[in-house]
Amino acid sequence: MIATGFSTWKGSWKQGSGTISTETDTFKDKPYSFSSRFEGTPGGSPEELLATAQAGCFNQALANNFGMIGFESESINTSVVVELGYGDDGHPAIKSSFVTVEAKAPGVTQEQFEYCAERARTTCTIARILKIDIGMKATLLP
Known part of the structure; x- marks a missing residue:
């Protein structure tokens, strides 16, 4: 069994944004950013x-x-x-x-x-x- 995840990113570490996804339809193109990871704003991580x-x-x-x-x-x-x-x-x-x-x-x-x-x-x-x-x-x- 192989599980695959994907991510996109554009911009700088703190000002940029991206998406995280799984190969299956479980999790698709969930937006994330520095602030959604470290500051608790809406978005994935x-x-x-x-x-x-x-x-x-x-x-x-x-x-x-x-x-x-x-x-x-x-x-x-x-x-x-x-x-x-x-x-x-x-x-x-x-x-x-x-x-x-x-x-x-x-x-x-x-x-x-x-x-x-x-x-x-x-x-x-x-x-x-x-x-x-x-x-x-x-x-x-x-």
Whole structure:
């Protein structure tokens, strides 16, 4: 499986603008700019795509971990917050990633859930490429 993303850009770093897209119709020509990435103005950002990718990757990893111990999830709902800022060198840097997950998995104990969630947090394919500490709040629903 190969996933392909695209981007266009015109102009300077702070005054220019561009688009970000996926090869599939998932995400097409979403406008982005310096201000949409660093100042919170409307528009997309590569970090938003990263957060979405990590949430989806985490969910599948958690479902797989439940399956490896003989259970199946009824539901898994995850959000990921990626914080973009500046590193000590003054260059843009992803400062943190934080996973919040609520899962319903009949028969899974709290201990099993914590093990599976922690394993998903550290071993999903997106998490393995990030060089930052990934925080997490995991809630097993009754």
